[in-house]
Amino acid sequence: MINNHRTISMNRRKSIKTLLASTGVVFFMTNCGKPQEEYKLENIDDCADLTGLSEEEVAKRKSLGYEEKSPLEGDNCNNCQLYLPPTAKRKCGGCQLFKGPVNADAYCTYWAPKV
Template sequence: MNTRRHFIKNAMSLGGLLLGGAFMISSCGDGKKPATEEKKPTDCKDLSGVSPEEIEKRKRLGYVEKSPIPDSKCGNCKLYLPPGKDEHCGSCSLFKGPVEVEGYCTYYAPLTEAE
């Protein structure tokens, strides 16, 4: 005789099996994400892949492509991230988008001699 308790136990077991099977199927594959072509700017003025919010942030931080202060440039700032292999432009830890090595913003933080 099937009881309510027996029915609930079987239903829970079947649900667990289905959930476990779905998890195993979803984890199949070689672990690699599909290759996507990320457009890397060849010109540091190209902001086509940058959101309007990030462009506004660049403006608020006073970013300019050519520093008005000769010794204060993005290239010698702690926040500057140099370009990677096969990249033309650096970047900044404060905002997204390409950054000129000769650029400048109001949050310039000079590298010290020890670095």
């Protein structure tokens, strides 16, 4: 009887592990083939234009406290560790936290000084 209980318990554990593993595989496979919505700063001429952003991305910017002009003297995106400065290929700066153009004089609550 004890061996039978142990066998049932081991089979149950194995079944649960298999179920969890297969659930992860199914989740990966269903999300793997989905194209990600692409947003490229290279396509932007007006750095204040947010028309290409999804509602979620615009909401994310707001939730991070993004402001076009910094309210704090000396703390702005241009001297933030997370800022992606403009390049020869893109007119506007960007941020590592959210999509869309970023003004060098802007600010958000996640501002971190460059080190």
